[in-house]
Amino acid sequence: MGGLVDSRIFWFPSRMKHLIAALITITLAGPAATACGPDSLGTSRILTVAPKAGAHFGTKSYGGTLPLQPREVVLTFDDGPLPGPTDRVLEALAKECVKATFFLIGRNAAANPAHVKRIAREGHTLANHSMTHPWTMRTISHDAAWKNILEGESAITTAAGSAIAPFFRFPGFADTPALLDALDRRGIATFGTDLWASDWNVMSPETQLKLVMDRLRKANGGIVLFHDTKTQTATMLPAFLAGLKREGFRVVHLRAP
Numbered sequence: 001m002g003g004l005v006d007s008r009i010f011w012f013p014s015r016m017k018h019l020i021a022a023l024i025t026i027t028l029a030g031p032a033a034t035a036c037g038p039d040s041l042g043t044s045r046i047l048t049v050a051p052k053a054g055a056h057f058g059t060k061s062y063g064g065t066l067p068l069q070p071r072e073v074v075l076t077f078d079d080g081p082l083p084g085p086t087d088r089v090l091e092a093l094a095k096e097c098v099k100a101t102f103f104l105i106g107r108n109a110a111a112n113p114a115h116v117k118r119i120a121r122e123g124h125t126l127a128n129h130s131m132t133h134p135w136t137m138r139t140i141s142h143d144a145a146w147k148n149i150l151e152g153e154s155a156i157t158t159a160a161g162s163a164i165a166p167f168f169r170f171p172g173f174a175d176t177p178a179l180l181d182a183l184d185r186r187g188i189a190t191f192g193t194d195l196w197a198s199d200w201n202v203m204s205p206e207t208q209l210k211l212v213m214d215r216l217r218k219a220n221g222g223i224v225l226f227h228d229t230k231t232q233t234a235t236m237l238p239a240f241l242a243g244l245k246r247e248g249f250r251v252v253h254l255r256a257p
């Protein structure tokens, strides 16, 4: 009897060690790592964005944008997560070892916490895009809009199980001076964008690819806005990433300090 107990005592730790080693191996060589070949696009550098007063980025809405070099691109995805399209977007990014920033809607995050955790686990940046995506925050009271922003931040943080980046993007870019001021005071950087794929319009993935590549060539880089909730975007993303590589664009990953 004593021998059996002893063997159990020794068997379990040894077995556990193997299990732990296997788990560590899986973690280190997860899908994002193993799928990346030497020819993958990759992320060229990390840009740390310190939220401070006046940290409003994106030429479509604000006077300035991120300090990017020519042909540097920041990939951003709004409105998710949505099971299906979001998964396909993550797979395309992982295959090319590319990191992006996801501006999530709080109620979508609360409904799909596993997707929020997956986005974070795969090394992307989580950011806030409001709780319910009011259309627009200019047409509701300041207090209601601010509450919606804070609820979004809280829901995404809860779903992630860890802190998210202090980055916010207004639904439809519909900011107000008072809300911008409140975000500044809370230490949150506000993001517009430099260009977009117009993927809120229904079009074929091929048309969307041509449109966004043409805009990117013209702008010579910048923040690009997509929606990971759109099937047409998920479908064109592998070709878009291949296009970036072919034309010498480099992907920059945003992180909080």
Ligand SMILES: [Zn+2]
Pocket: 078, 079, 129, 133, 171, 172
């Ligand atoms: Zn949106």
